[in-house]
Amino acid sequence: MDQRISFVTLGVHDLDVTRRFYVDGLGWQPELDVAGEVIMFSAGPLLVLSLWDRAHMAEEIGTLAPADLPGVLPITIAHNVQTPAEVDAVLADARRAGASLVSDAVERDWGGYTGYFADPDGFRWEVAHNPGPIGESVLPPAGDDT
Structure with missing residues (x-):
């Protein structure tokens, strides 16, 4: 596989x-x-x-697990961006679209800058600037919106 x-x-x-x-x-x-x-x-x-x-x-x-179980589903979806300013901008766009803010973006101990929002079903989206090699490996080339 x-x-x-x-x-x-x-x-x-x-x-x-x-x-x-x-x-x-x-x-x-x-x-x-x-x-x-x-x-x-x-x-x-x-x-x-x-x-x-x-x-x-x-x-x-x-059969799916009941949707009304307490707590957060143990899954996140991440959207990585080039800069911390882009993290803030994407979080603001998501709020305007109706997302629930889970957490404002903050500097993380590992050197990144991330925040979270929830979509209408509560799925957590992380918006991240990860300046390390693994974070850079998931970004499109600068100026490429793919």
Whole structure:
């Protein structure tokens, strides 16, 4: 098996709310949009973010854990950027789109600068400036918006 991930799929409660957040709020362009079922976005080279209606998801993969469990799901999605100023700008854009702010960006002990927001289903997005080699390895070349 190749060492790569092709899709990240998240089960969502209300696909219309999710669509408004990602498409209208954040300005993302869907690659596939099946009303009431799924919306998919190209999220980078060879990577798709799939937001799937929970009922349709359960039909295919089986019973899902209850959505009302206390606490935060043990998963984050990260969006890395070139500078700390871009972290602040993306967090502000997400708030304008309707995201819940989880934490303002702060300098981290490991040398980065990160903050978090939650999408309509509570999935945590980290917005990060990671000046180390692993952080730089996930950034597009300067001036390239892919």
